[in-house]
Amino acid sequence: MNPATEADALNLANGFVSLLDSMEDTCAMDASEGCTEVVLFPPFPFISKVKDIVAEKGITVGAQQVYYEDKGAFTGSVAASMVKSVGCEYVLCGHSERRTLFSDSDVNINAKVKKVLEFGMKPILCIGETQEEYDLGITEEVCAMQVSKDLAGVSKKDLANVVLAYEPVWAIGTGLVCDADQANEVHKFIRTVLEKMYDKEAAQAMRIQYGGSVTPESVDGLMAKSDIDGCLVGGASLFADKFARICNFESSS
Numbered sequence: 001m002n003p004a005t006e007a008d009a010l011n012l013a014n015g016f017v018s019l020l021d022s023m024e025d026t027c028a029m030d031a032s033e034g035c036t037e038v039v040l041f042p043p044f045p046f047i048s049k050v051k052d053i054v055a056e057k058g059i060t061v062g063a064q065q066v067y068y069e070d071k072g073a074f075t076g077s078v079a080a081s082m083v084k085s086v087g088c089e090y091v092l093c094g095h096s097e098r099r100t101l102f103s104d105s106d107v108n109i110n111a112k113v114k115k116v117l118e119f120g121m122k123p124i125l126c127i128g129e130t131q132e133e134y135d136l137g138i139t140e141e142v143c144a145m146q147v148s149k150d151l152a153g154v155s156k157k158d159l160a161n162v163v164l165a166y167e168p169v170w171a172i173g174t175g176l177v178c179d180a181d182q183a184n185e186v187h188k189f190i191r192t193v194l195e196k197m198y199d200k201e202a203a204q205a206m207r208i209q210y211g212g213s214v215t216p217e218s219v220d221g222l223m224a225k226s227d228i229d230g231c232l233v234g235g236a237s238l239f240a241d242k243f244a245r246i247c248n249f250e251s252s253s
Helices: 006-019 044-057 080-085 096-101 106-118 131-135 139-150 180-197 200-205 219-223 240-247
Strands: 060-063 088-093 122-127 163-166 207-210
Touching: 006 044, 006 240, 044 060, 080 088, 080 106, 088 106, 106 122, 106 139, 122 139, 131 139, 139 180, 163 180, 180 200, 180 207, 180 219
Parallel strands: 060 088, 088 122, 122 163, 163 207
Antiparallel strands: none
């Protein structure tokens, strides 16, 4: 539920764009390799106006979530067709806060993933273990179960339009840290799950982002890892200077 007002959202978008003036390699979805794809996920009321501001820099927008029904008496819900019509190209599915605070089940998340794909958008499927699950040492089991359930019935062809984001819930806003090496090992494990579900080609092609309290201080180390393909940025994205620094991460290549 941030930013709190339309004015705050537009000021943030303008501030972010101004800081990217020197960044030559931002690109829109499906552009050629060698550039940094940036996607913003504003709250629903601000999507259209934020899109108008950031589109000039090749930045696209997405929705923070959708409901899996097309129409009906679901007061307060937002359909995939609605966010598609205002220019969204991505939709978050299964974000940790939707799972924990709103009891979003794997069955519902799977339905949302399929609905997003049906409308020609790309789902960013968020998975990850809670503090309790981490303490029990069942990170791999939890991630494997979520990937298997949430991608059930998704074809290899459609999988090419899915992005995964590993969110260790215990490392978000808690002061605890999931270091780059630890995150990379989980990402590698996720690829083994995908290889069993599909094949090696699909597993290696999958973009897997890291989303556990990414900061300007941690981004370079994360992006240097072999199996971390991007970042899902939370709190730091509410500060134009911090988010711009993350987008301008220093590549080790």
